Amino acid sequence: MEFDYAIAGGGSAGSALAARLSEDPKVTVCLIEAGGEGKDLLIRAPLGVITMLPGYGKFNNWAYQTVPQPGLNGRRGYQPRGRALGGSSAINAMLYVRGHPSDYDGWAADGCTGWAWDDVLPYFRNSERNERGGDRLHGADGPLHVSEQKSVRPVSQAFVDACTQMQLSRNADFNGPEQEGAGIYQVTQFHGGKREGERCSAAAAYLHPVMNRPNLKVVTRALVSRVEFDGRRATGLAYRKGTDEMTVAARREVILCGGAFNSPQLLMLSGIGPAAELRQHGIEVRHDLPGVGKNLQDHVDFVLGWKTRDTDVLGLGPIGAWKIVRDIARWRRDGSGIVASPGAEAGAFVRSDPSQIRPDLQLHFVAALVDDHSRKLHLGYGYSCHVCVLRPHSRGEVSLASGDPSAAPLIDPKFLSDERDAALLLHGAKITRRILEAPALSPYRLREVYLDGVKTDDELMAHIRSRADTVYHPSGTCKMGLDERSVVDPQLRVYGVNSLRVVDVSIMPNLIGGNTNAPAMMIAEKAADLIREAAAA
Template identity: 70%
Template sequence: MKFDYVIAGGGSAGSVIAARLSEDPAVSVCLLEAGGEGKDMLIRAPAGVVALLPGRPKIKNWAFETVPQPGLNGRKGYQPRGKALGGSSAINAMLYIRGHRRDYDDWAEAGCTGWSWDEVLPYFKRAEGNQRGTDALHGGEGPLRVGEQQSPRPLSRAFVAACGENQIRLNEDFNGEEQEGAGLYQVTQFWGERRNGERCSAAAAYLHPAMGRKNLTVVTGAHATGIVLDGKRAIGVRYRTANGEAFAQAAREVVVSGGAFGSPQLLLLSGIGPAGELAARGVASAHDLPGVGKNLQDHLDFIISWKSRETDMFGLGAKGTVNLVKNILQWRRDGTGMIATPYAEGGAFLKSDPSQERPDLQLHFVIAIVDDHGRKLHMGYGFSCHVCVLRPHSRGEVTLASADPLAAPSIDPRYLSDERDAALLLKGTKMMRSILAAPALARYRDKELYSAGATSDAELMSHIRARADTIYHPVGTCRMGTDDMAVVDPQLRVRGLSGLRVVDASVMPTLIGGNTNAPTIMIAEKAADMMKAAAA
């Protein structure tokens, strides 16, 4: 079939692009998504992430692994990615964080014209339907519902108080004038309406309401296997369904929106990337582009967990089962209760040193014991706190493990390959431990898991290398820029080709200081305007 635009990948960015482009009834749009529609109850119920994230079994989740990481004692890391319309916004913790305004000014100063804070803010505001309404920094009418948590636990407020006892100021809006401080996260969740308390994924916000449009064709269960080129122009996408091979032709543009792992993999499978590496995998080079798959950045995260004698949190036990049933009924009735939780209810943005220009550490406080991404369970109750380095120096890459388009890509983040990251993560861990030891959390603390006896830097670093892993923010593998290693230009067009763009977190030149879903949606909003302007 022939369309004006073909989009490979229906995740956070792809959902936005498809919905925005198809607003024009004179334009035909095809969206290809390997997963399902993203309307399942486990997705709609925020607490359902406990079943989706571990990837055992792989429910709505690609559940990738990294190659062994020397910086993590040779362990393989785990990389969950959403596999449904909405992508990872269908299985994440729903936290709405934009990053620091300086992050975007850095992009612009590095040559990414049009991506400064003042230039991207209108797209954040266009996307945002914030419960607090419209002001200079927020949008109140956008499709992405952003609201207060429905029923935050007293434990999470105790965490914020513990931060205060460590001279960390209260911050009621991490996306406001100042990012630094501690508070409760706002979340991408429906509020004040029939769907109150349900997850608002990018698909639920943008795509599902648009799927009745006659000019929008959404094909689920469609695994993109290659971009078809006519010389140096992209003319369509090959894909595979349960019924076999198919081809979607694009008269105007092909958009790759497979995320930080899927987008470089699809380019490489199509012969777009470093010619030498492609030859080694038996893929004919169609366009030598050395930066494809390089520049991988991710937020490496370390967790400290405590057992608790209190039970007003998620846990495993007889009382927990009874509470779960009660909360399911409550959520189905009015959207409140613990089923509406993002789990990571509290958080903080910290400066490792007062001289820092902006926060360089982030905390996520979780109302459950989190061990190995929820893949290792503990009886009883407890809480956890995560710390991550916001702007890591370590750089990795995504390459082809094989020329089989259905095989997983080879993912090598090279965690802690730069010792500056290790030193900062250690410092952040010590700051986090101090917060967790504060009086405000005394009633909740019983026994610290794993690192209770660690006192020296060497002992703590040993624990970090033994247990640290991603907090799910990979970016940068199709980097935007103007130099020879850039994959796309500031218009997100693949360099040296026509009719082909990449639109997702892979285009970020550097990691932003925070969670990456809201910035990805912003990128897609801005890209849609670029594409409309190009077609005018």
């Protein structure tokens, strides 16, 4: 098989990129994805995430683990990643958040020309079909449905009220003129038409509607094993489908869209990365590129939880089970009810100190008692609130466990290895605890889980180290930039070789202050233009 472009990975970025490039009928595109088509009911029904996120059976989920983390008492962290067309947008909480404009201005100030806020905003708008309509900051005609939540739990509204009682302002749009404040998240969920209330993954938005294009071939359940080269030029992808070893040739470019873990893994398997590490695994060095797999950044997160007598939340009990069964029919009828809930219904962006010029903490309020990524269950009913450090100082890495493409990479976020992150997370947990103790939530509070009786900073820090983990935003491992640790240039071309790009959140030089799904699609939208411009030159 030969195409103009061969894309490895059909996640949020890969789905968007394949759809955009194949809009030109004169261009041929092949997309190869390790998982399935991403159309099953558990993906389409937002509440289905509770069956996929824990990773039992690795259904639509790579379900990675980290190496032991000294900053987390030697525990292995859990890293769920989507394995289907749509990638992690098929198993996430659907929250539509772009980050703070200054994040992108910082990229440009560090030499990534063309990536300032004013440069990337048009691509966010191109992507978006916002239920509120279009304006200077939002798009109304893009493929990605961005919706209001239809059935917000009363306890989530009470959380927003509690934030205002703690002097946080209300914010109806975290992607509006100001990010700071508390409110209800908008979600990537279909609005209008027969699919009302279904998850709008990147694949559902961009790729599924165009799968019948004659110039687009999508290969699923196929694991890319390496990039093929002719000298220093990337010429295609080798992949395994079942027991068959196959290749696809690329006349113009090969593009990696595997995300923060799989894109650097694939580069290293192809001989591009830190030379000494590659030789340890018997991999012939094609180009010594020390930054591959380095610069891993993730939002380290701590969850506080409360038991409640309120049964209008997700919980383990006969009333909760009956409501879910009842609401399945409601969701299929009009897209509303608890089955349509993202779980994390409300949230806030908070400055830890008035001297901060932008929020440095993010809260996700969940109308359920979440413990260890829903892998540890509690009988009864509860609610919880995540607090994460938005711009961590800790830097980790991704490396190879072996030269076998089917082996999971070694993931070392080095959580809380920088004491500034530990201090901020402690401060954020104290702020969150005060919010959860505010009067607005008093009708719902029964007892605090884990922290009941915890009074001192040392006691709270001990709990943080025993239970903190990711909130699912790894990035930065194929850093965009101009320094010696950069992997791609501002056009996303891999240094030292030709006709090879990386297009996903691994190119982020610094992690943005917010959720990473919307930025992944923005990166793909911009990359499509960069690739078209290169072809026309």
